Amino acid sequence: MAANPLDLDVRGLLDVDAQLALLELPPQLRRRLLNRVTTRVRTMSRKRVREQKNTDGTPFAERKGSAKGKKKMEAGLAKLLQVNDERIENDGLRRAVDAGLKRLRLNATCSVPVPPAASAGGLADAGTAELTADARQDYFTLRDQIALRRQMILGLQDHVRRVCLR
Numbered sequence: 114m115a116a117n118p119l120d121l122d123v124r125g126l127l128d129v130d131a132q133l134a135l136l137e138l139p140p141q142l143r144r145r146l147l148n149r150v151t152t153r154v155r156t157m158s159r160k161r162v163r164e165q166k167n168t169d170g171t172p173f174a175e176r177k178g179s180a181k182g183k184k185k186m187e188a189g190l191a192k193l194l195q196v197n198d199e200r201i202e203n204d205g206l207r208r209a210v211d212a213g214l215k216r217l218r219l220n221a222t223c224s225v226p227v228p229p230a231a232s233a234g235g236l237a238d239a240g241t242a243e244l245t246a247d248a249r250q251d252y253f254t255l256r257d258q259i260a261l262r263r264q265m266i267l268g269l270q271d272h273v274r275r276v277c278l279r
Contacts, residue, residue: 196260203253203260206256217244
């Protein structure tokens with residue numbers, strides 16, 4: 114049985130005898146053979162790229178400037194994590210207020226007039242100042258928005274320092 118004409122050596126080359134034998138094939142068989150060879154070469158190339166190896170088996174060289182891209186990504190990641198931490202803290206506070214474990218302190222005055230017959234400690238019978246449920250929800254929404262705006266401003270200032278003022 115004859116040797117397979119598709120057996121390649123380490124460098125991907127055929128022997129001279131195999132090359133001459135391929136030249137004697139009819140055009141239709143040569144085309145079919147070349148189609149099979151190209152399919153096999155593509156498959157081998159895909160596998161080699163997946164394994165990150167050059168044609169000689171050495172690993173690919175590390176990409177240039179990859180540390181620079183990571184620094185940019187990590188800078189944005191830190192800011193995002195800080196925004197998320199503030200949001201988590203705000204959500205925890207919201208749950209604690211809803212459960213009655215914590216109370217919101219507000220500077221407020223009671224609009225209920227104190228009767229003139231009140232005792233010396235005139236505020237003893239005044240009701241406590243509380244936010245309505247809608248106002249309490251708005252309060253926490255505003256806290257979230259303030260935290261987000263603060264981080265956006267810090268990010269823009271950092272961008273101006275790094276890019277615009279160079």
